[in-house]
Amino acid sequence: MKRIPFSIRWLKSIWAIVGAIGAGVLIGLYQPQFAERLVPYGNLYLSFLKMCVIPIMVTAIVSSVGRLFMSSGTSQVLRRMVTVFLAGLLLVGTLGLGAGSLGQPGEGFSASQRTVLGQEVLDREPAAESSEAASSGHGLLQFVFDLIPSNIFIALGQGDNLQILFFSVVVGIAVGLLSVHAGDQFLVMTDLLFRAFQRIISWGMYMLPLGMFCMMAGQIAGAGGDLLLAMVQYIVCIYSVCLLLLLLGVWIVSARMKLSFLRTLLGLKEPLCIAFGTQNSIATMPYVLETLRDRFRLNAHAVNLVVPLGIVLCRYSMVLTYTTGIVFIAQLYGVTLGLQGLLIALVGAILTAVAGAGSPGIVAISMIALIAEPLHLPYATGVILLMAVNPIIDPGVTTASIMLNCAATVMIAEPEDKGSLAGAQSLPYRDGTLQME
Template sequence: MRKGVIYLKKIRMGLTTQIFLGLLLGACFGYFLPEVGSQLKPLGDAFIRMIKMIVVPLIFSTLIVGIAGTGDFKKLGRLGGKAIIWFEVASCLALIVGLVVVNILQPGVGVSLPSIGAAAGANAAATAESFSISMHLLNIIPTNIVEACAKSDMLQIIFFSCFFGVAVAHIGEEKGKLIVDVCRCVCEAMFKVTHYVMMFAPIGIFAMISYTVGSFGLSMLIPLGKLVFSLYFAIIIFLCILGVIASAVTKLNFWHIFKVLREPLLLGYSTASSEAALPLAMRCLEKLGLPKQVVTFVMPTGYSFNLDGSTLYSSLAVIFLAQMYDIEFGITQQIMMLLTLMISTKGIAGVPGASIIVIAGTAASFGIPTEGIAIILGVDRIMDMARTFCNIFGNCIATVVVGLWEREIKREEIKHAYKNNFIEN
């Protein structure tokens, strides 16, 4: 009997393996039993809702600890400045990679617009017309922080948390320390809640993938397979280039960083939700040795201003629409489009359907019909999974780079933490 127990302990699967099995089994279940699989959406939604209930208190408490706990606002300003520089470099690279890949592979050539697409395209265009950059920037400031928390508006929560953190740091050491200690305890409690919720992850992912395949079928990939392939290929190229640049800057092997983050990356890919992977990604980076104040500041900020996957997709999709309508889109126009997207893709995380809105608005401004967006929406779920994966990994790379750039940690300490926490255990 004792030998049997020991054997079971040896074959016990890690969370990564469980999530991967849930992904594969869910796809098979949805394919062979589509009627049943298409009914499992509530189970998947329950998992996403449990994750979302963690995000707001976690982000609020970690930002307060990171800002008020630091106390050195010059240091915090340097940290933010270096983060913004890296975000801009990564965003520019993402736009260029998307542009190059879509021009070489030309996924829009030969694709016909379905007759049912006009209504969806018109709706996207109408939404894009109402999307104003000035109003969006104004919307960053919350009129009611409780309402912002209820809506999970990350930009408004971050804005308020930064002001609140600065205020806590200035109300006196004794009072401020009390609030910081409470937030630190809340943060630790939310990480424990994350651990509990993640036990449900394989079941939730199984249900979500079963619903996706059961409802839409694998056949939806056939007409737009070239577009899906182009996006996945572009994201792989982008992450490889970004990883090489980060490795050259930090002298670290980012393949090791990728292995450290395999659980949150797989979780984010399976659920197509960056929020689902945020708590776990932050926990992995802290186990890697990165200081809490760096992780708690750069990661939430990056989730609003460093959406590499969504940025890459925007440039690729606009050119795809131009190709589909056989519209000549010269190099000058493409450069102007890049400059437009550099601005319009910043801070879009809090806007529902943000990528589609940005694509529709950019396409319309360059005279490209927006009805074609309807055909993109048919495979948006599959592409959203890749965009989410890229967004998460891009922000994790940014956090490691900024932490080393700010000299908050030495690369030898990261290597030591990797060996102790992710190899020997």
């Protein structure tokens, strides 16, 4: 096979990705009008990634669940998944509440900062009202009703990840309970489709720096410098927790895989940088799958099952946003949350994050009302400010969420030589670039 020239392979290197993110930040800050014109191109690249993600998610889950039910030890894997996912959600929620209580992001605003925040509330009020109306029907009961698609083709067309996930799990269980010969034939087809869409993602990697540049420039330009200065305390609070979670996640992977901290961080650099640049956990999924299977040599089918489930259901990013946000709102209105209030906020944040799986970002943020109402907190102004600052904090919380999903997968999945399920072929990394089949 003809070797790709280094000048082209360099586009898949970590330095090209980091450089594109940095250039996008600078353009967004100093050339906001030009940056806003780049938004459609960034959205176009994100749409390309999403086009490939849904088939990858379906084939990965169907294949992994099918093989899981064909093998022994199914209940042990499921128990481990529930335990690790729940522990991760509780950890993130506790850290979010602690950081909000210690950092006090809702206090100490100057007169000029309050003016900026007030103007931001007026500008975004119509959008907030529409998002609150869209989220008013969400809740745990509605979550159950939304889980089952009445028409899977409509769910696929609309990109409803939660319904697609449910459908894939059910099909995987059904295939796993078939006779071994019949089930294997179907799983061979799903593996083939999985690898085909991985190849498409590999082609798209050459355009990744350009896509990152356009998306990051648009995000920074849309946030605005005045709002950033006014909400700097809240932003620092969020990013402090994100950094802590990032370091904790790398340490867990390092300890589990018996690798040095630096080597582990370098091994995870591609999915983490892509998460920071795209601010989209779903779009990052193929890169997480590839990294954990091929660089860390984890059992392929376990990884293909745990990663999609974790990214769609365990929304660590929203748990962190809800817990810090509810403390911010309480401090903004001078309300003291006691121990009971903090426990309500913690449990409510986890349940709301899971119930809002698949909701658009702006709707998901407005669902903080489900936590604020039992605490008798006025939430309208706080929701608007959280929506306004979301483009600034989204890269950090998405990166932390992806890192925690990597750590959870490493804790659940066994290394390839120890797994009970059949593994996939390993692909090497060369020249500092991510080699996707």
